[in-house]
Amino acid sequence: MGLESKLINDGFFTTTVDAMAAWARESSVWPMPMGISCCAIEMMASGDPKYDISRFGSEVMRFTPRQCDLMIVAGTVTYKMAHVVKKIFDQMPEPKWVIAMGACTSTGGMYRSYNVVQGIDQFLPVDIYAAGCPPRPENLLNALMQIQDKIGKTRVKDFPDPPHTSIDEKQGELSLSKN
Amino acid sequence: MQKLTKDDVHPKIVQALLGTNVHITIDDALENEMILNMGPQHPATHGVLRLLLRLDGETVIACVPELGYLHRGYEKMAENMSYLEFIPHTDRLDYISPPANNVAYALAVEKLAGITAPPRAQYIRMLLAELARMCSHLVAIGALAMDVGALTVFLWGLREREKILDFFDVICGARFTTSYTRIGGVASDVTSDTMKNIISFIDQFEEKFDEMERLLNGNRIFIERLEGVGVINKEDAIDLGFTGPNIRASGVEFDLRRATPYLFYNEMDFNIPVYTEGDCLARYFVRADELRESAKIVRQVIDKIPNGEVMLNSPKKVLPRKTEIYTKMEELIHDFMIVNFGINPPVGEVYHAVENPKGVLGFYIVSKGEGHPWKMKIRSPSFANIQAIPHLVKGQMISDVVAIVGSIDPIMGEADK
Amino acid sequence: MKELLKDKLTGQFTTVQFEFIEQFDELTLKFDKSAIVNVCAFLKDEDGLKFNFCEDVTAIDWATRKNRFTVVYHIFSMENKFRLCLKVDVDESECSVESVSSIWKAANWAEREAYDMYGIIFLNHPDLRRMYMPEEFEYHPLRKEYPLMGIPGAIPLPKK
């Protein structure tokens, strides 16, 4: 691994705190399994002993949005459900990412009908679209690895809503200024 | 349960609860009932079922399920596509056991078109349907165990399910959404090697399932959380439209594989497990026994399967083989006509129901002689099963609600359609 | 079974016109909608018939016909292992039919679904709400005039 080979020479290496934090964030993505229909079963399968999502540090599926930083939207989103998905997404703390798993969430898929949202990007910022109906678990793992890459490259200044500004400023405590 | 009143609580606690806000006037803060919302995003509601519960303390007084969070408009879509195009959609009805839905749909359309698939195709359908039943019950038992707090069985169940999905992968080309049947047969043949592998899977499965059962049947927590919970008697079960393992747990011996035999089920030797208690534990036992029976049927099917074609030779109704389309003019024309204009069954109406893992799945098709149905209605088992939840949870503790929902095993894909 | 059914029904209901249709091994019974509750209660309780299991209630929209809708009931007798289909016509101008949910509880939700999808009112139904669509929704999606892709803006989406 990279780390040991660097340490073996002098016993230290240089980096920035930002990069270190990104590395830590990247390797323990906690997903919020927004399992709605068939794709949810494949998402479940990616956690089973055969595919084992814990190899990528993401087996901690939390059903409460407050503890997650990645939302996997797995399944057909109907208009009625869209409000629920949005509400849950809004409750997740920044920074957060979204995987649109499957054809349905990406484009409406095979459901060109009156009650299915034709692509969740109409109301959510999607980072990765996983293709397939359903995507095989390998494909979901691939999407996860890509999102890890993306997270690893993200620096604090890239956050749309930097975490320190979301601390309640009215109370006046802990109001770190951005500069 | 004894109700908690104001007198049981120290006045200081009540004081702290009410605070200094004098605008609130509550006769008794602890005497009032509460409305609790459960779902549609909840780990124990198996998808997007939403339950609104009215609680008195811990006891459920009333419950109203709300559906429609996964209403995808199947029936409208079916009116706008040909009979063949709808097959992939049937996969996503009960998405734990796609091949069983494929079979149900193909049988309904074949009844309407007046054709019968060749015997080998029917045996293959039976094989796939039973494997799907095993998949479904493995997930159902695992999820029930997980709902009441035992995770191991779930992971072991998924491990066995993966092995079945591998067979689907080999047979159908897709591990999950199989779309395997065609009108008049099945898409491709099953090789004898695959059948041998399935037999060896069944051999080891029975041992593995014994292991799983030992984990549950000797587990006091599991038994005590399910025994006597969510009881429904025979009359109510029939009246509320319960089907599948749920009704058989209430002492009704009702299984369409025996009542109105289809495919070759009347030549198979299997039992219908029936329990009379009608509680969550009985529903679990029925599923466990059915798993064994399904394994038995799979053995017999592979034992008895005849040789021959897997697609009917009927040019106006059934898709010709690909090799012939590429070499013969007539087949090419038939293929073109069927794909573009559909199979045009006669004018009429047909209802065909089969015994799916969750219960009775029926397709009601109205044809006006065109390439697409005039109307299609899907009678889904989970829809009727969910209807009984208010009846079952009434008077139970709130923590039993998850056990009851888990033991009913609803799938929202088919309940919402 | 079919003969017995015909005899019993015509014996019991002398004023109701029954039309028996046989197709694909299935028996369909067609009659006027005013008799639906009485006929259903009779079919459920009569010895020898005992249609105790209501599988499904749905409707068909014929779009251009005079009696625009047909309400269809599929009932099953567990004792005789026999399935029967009942049909009553409903016109658009008087778009209602008596509910059978007092006879079979299973019909409750099925009727709600038919109401949601076709707008047929089931009289004396204990709880006639929409089944799938939001309560504010103004249309009935399975009617033939409703477009497959829906009417844009009929159901709102959350803001981005």
Ligand code: SF4
């Ligand atoms: S993409 Fe396919 S498998 Fe996934 S939810 Fe949609 S229909 Fe189901």
